Amino acid sequence: MARQGTTLQGSQVIRVCAEHSAPLVPQGGNTGLCGGATPDHSGRAVVLLTSRLNCVRAVDTLNDTMTVEAGCILQAVQEQAAVAGQFLPLSLGAEGSCTIGGNLATNAGGTGMLRYGNMGDFTLGLEAVRADGEIWDGLRGLRRDNTGYDLRNLYIGSEGNLGIITAATIKFFRNPRRLVRRCWRCPAPSKPLRSWCESPSHRFPCPHWSAQTDNGLSAFASRRPSSVSR
Ligand SMILES: Cc1cc2nc3c(=O)[nH]c(=O)nc-3n(C[C@H](O)[C@H](O)[C@H](O)COP(=O)(O)OP(=O)(O)OC[C@H]3O[C@@H](n4cnc5c(N)ncnc54)[C@H](O)[C@@H]3O)c2cc1C
Numbered sequence: 001m002a003r004q005g006t007t008l009q010g011s012q013v014i015r016v017c018a019e020h021s022a023p024l025v026p027q028g029g030n031t032g033l034c035g036g037a038t039p040d041h042s043g044r045a046v047v048l049l050t051s052r053l054n055c056v057r058a059v060d061t062l063n064d065t066m067t068v069e070a071g072c073i074l075q076a077v078q079e080q081a082a083v084a085g086q087f088l089p090l091s092l093g094a095e096g097s098c099t100i101g102g103n104l105a106t107n108a109g110g111t112g113m114l115r116y117g118n119m120g121d122f123t124l125g126l127e128a129v130r131a132d133g134e135i136w137d138g139l140r141g142l143r144r145d146n147t148g149y150d151l152r153n154l155y156i157g158s159e160g161n162l163g164i165i166t167a168a169t170i171k172f173f174r175n176p177r178r179l180v181r182r183c184w185r186c187p188a189p190s191k192p193l194r195s196w197c198e199s200p201s202h203r204f205p206c207p208h209w210s211a212q213t214d215n216g217l218s219a220f221a222s223r224r225p226s227s228v229s230r
Contacts (some may be wrong), residue, residue, distance in 0.1 A: 034096075
């Protein structure tokens with residue numbers, strides 16, 4: 001197991017693994033739950049943890065961007081954005097433990113996906129270490145970047161297959177001026193979208209939504225009875 005504290009250290013670990021043909025498994029918050037961050041049973045794999053790679057490298061309030069390292073916890077980055085008067089729309093159940101690198105490697109969507117898109121949709125630049133140990137510096141804050149191949153999008157969603165994501169430049173949004181919570185109880189999974197489209201609230205953008213089972217909804221309703229319409 002290795003814990004890289006810098007991009008260079010990650011590159012050195014990857015080079016040694018490549019020389020010895022040892023499988024390398026990047027691990028962020030280990031919240032992915034489908035085994036991608038878990039080594040196999042061969043006993044030969046090296047797990048590369050990104051938890052020490054957790055600096056905020058830059059905040060650019062003119063460009064509405066923040067450059068953060070891959071091991072930063074999502075919730076910490078949300079809070080940093082709020083301090084700068086900004087809003088990071090990625091929100092998911094694991095946000096207190098998952099990392100920016102893991103969010104990018106899985107192109108996570110979360111509850112704001114319908115309105116804002118997946119993590120990759122508001123990521124402008126990336127830094128990564130390739131499988132041969134070479135560092136690729138694509139950390140740019142440009143809204144439009146036509147300089148050759150789009151390597152950034154190759155790494156997003158690659159689940160650690162192509163190398164390690166070490167840092168990202170993320171675009172922020174203006175804080176919604178007002179948030180209103182609405183809750184619908186729907187008899188079947190196909191109903192929520194129709195209910196939403198037919199509701200007067202459809203005229204307003206929906207920054208976050210999530211589907212809950214009946215148990216989850218009952219728990220919610222017991223705490224906020226007035227906000228559940230049937
Ligand atoms: C395909 C997929 C899609 C998902 N989509 C959603 C979603 O839309 N909404 C939602 O709520 N949850 C989603 N999840 C769960 C969610 O991805 C995780 O809870 C969280 O985003 C993972 O972050 P983590 O730091 O815990 O990563 P981990 O669980 O540690 O790792 C997840 C995967 O990313 C790789 N990885 C981790 N860090 C890096 C890195 N720095 N560089 C390269 N690879 C790395 C790991 O090897 C592993 O394959 C998804 C999971 C997967 C596997």
